[in-house]
Amino acid sequence: MQDILTGPMLWLSLSVFVFGMLARMILYIHGLDWKLDRVAYRAHPKAGMKGAARSIIYWLLPFATTSWRKQPVMTVVFFVFHLGAILVPLFLLAHNMILKEMFFLASPITLNMCVADFLSWGVILSGIVLILRRISLPEVRILTTTNDYFILFLALAPFVTGLFARYQVGDYQFWYTMHILFGELFLLLAPFTKLSHIALFFMSRAQLGMDFGIKRGGMKQGGSMAW
């Protein structure tokens, strides 16, 4: 079982993830239409790029937009969650050792063990808050579907199982295997679920940034959107 999971399944899940996300991005761009969207994408490249960049950068920084500032608790939870969810899979030493072995390609910088632990616990705790948010806040509850819980499960399962393995709680082999399984499940399903936001967040934000940058004020003196 483990040979398959660390062999062909790893190849498959990583390929599906990488090429799947690429495909989503290409299909997104292909489906943009200046006339239907009412944004002259090609006609004003500088204004478009400036708008896209501002739209992405401001939103990647905690408290840099009015929206983030208006919801400080959610902002902290959001960034703690995503920081860990992105940095740990990419820069964990153990992951990079496997990547080096399999693909001869790995990150030269890896996370210090303490930092990795800290980030991982951050993901778990913020994940719990996100679940509680869905249950308790009426404005979130009305939007929440079973799928939203499934996505949270997909994202958290690798961390839960990973921590069980890392702390060697219970049957190490079992938790290690489950960790790989859930990690690969995440990679396989990402392009086909809301996890596609990993790539589409950037596409959507860039698009809206171009909209405001070109059409809705970005080309007016002092008119750039103050996110």
Next chain:
Amino acid sequence: MSEETLCNRQPIQTEESLKRLLKDSGGAQYYKEMKSLDVDQELLWSTIQKTCKSRIRTWLEICAHCGMCAESCFLYLINDRDPTQVPAYKIQSTLGEIIKRKGKVDNEFMHMAMRTAWAKCTCCNRCGLYCPNGIDMGVMMSYLRGLLYAQGFVPWELKIGAGMHRVYNAQMDVTNEDFVETCEWMAEEYEEDYVGLHFPVDKENADILYTINAREVKHYPEDLAEAAILFHIAGEDWTITSKGWEQTSLAMFAGDWEACKIQVESVYDAMERLNPKRMIGTECGHAHRATVVEGPYWAGRENGLAPVKCMHYVEWVAEALREGKLVIDPEKRIKEPVTLQDSCNYVRNHGLKQITREIMSYMVEPEYFIDMSPNEEHNYCCGGGGGFNGIGLYRKERNQALITKRDQILKTGAKLVIAPCHNCWDAIRDLEEEYKIGIRWSFLKPLLIKMVKIPEHMQPKD
């Protein structure tokens, strides 16, 4: 469904059908017929397949259901944080649902969608500023309006309004003759006090082509006079056009995209015919949005720009004050607490936030201008935008919506609200009528007329 009916999928194209629909007071028969209006599910789905692509589909798909849009929406806040007013919910339960069901929705659903699109959203686009994924629910709501209009599920007044644009190229039954004659009448009325006052008509190669809101012809002709007076004082080389003079677009509120195109093209034709250096519109928000911001796309203009440079009236006023074409008598500056309404359609949606404040710096003694909170592009809708002001069926909801702006004004302590936008002006008038908080409200023109220095040659000689 017989086409003899008042409520159907056909747009109003003739004066006769316009009059028929107008006669149905308040749309009583129209709404009665709507209860049995069929949904053309095939048309609905094929339209979506042709016109709903990456941007909107992705928006609907990647919505994280996080609910951060809730607090951004003034209708959510003013309706006791009713969860059904969460912007994401409003659009997912309508457009999202139509797409999920591939257009297989019924009359009852369309009634719910109509109510959501026109009573639970003014398309102010504020939610688009608060979504981490950059989802602009206001844009989607406008798209939904287009689908609903094509199916005949549109509020009575907006079906009429779109019809007006198709028949008269104006939002009401004001003909080209009506317009020019009213201008001539205004010149006569005011030329005694402002020597040499006149309206150049169809002058070619002028600096400025001035376009208006048809309501001014019918209900506020003094606004036309004030515009002319200010252009004269400023020494501008300007003109009106006898054809294509209407900048507004109720068709945009109605979701009648074909009528939107017809309307803006009438104005672009005037630009091409008269070749002005630039076009300046009257103090109206949605007129600017329709003709300057969105219009070029309806007209198929690939650079997203109108045939000539276009400016909102506030841009001209700021320029005139800045360059000294209009000079305010310092004694006559405003010395009472005054605040400023940020019209969604040219502030949030066209970046003119600093221009209006620059104007305030000339018109108001410094300590008397109190900004609203929030302000600029984060300010709230007046409560009457997107056609809300004009829809009788949803008057109750509109009056509730006005409370947001009422409370913002109260917090500033202002006695005067400056609102350079016809819809905002109406909304603020209505909130005073409804809630009696003791404020006055004004466009820029009447205030400026009272404050600016009149050049010698324009002063009456007696």
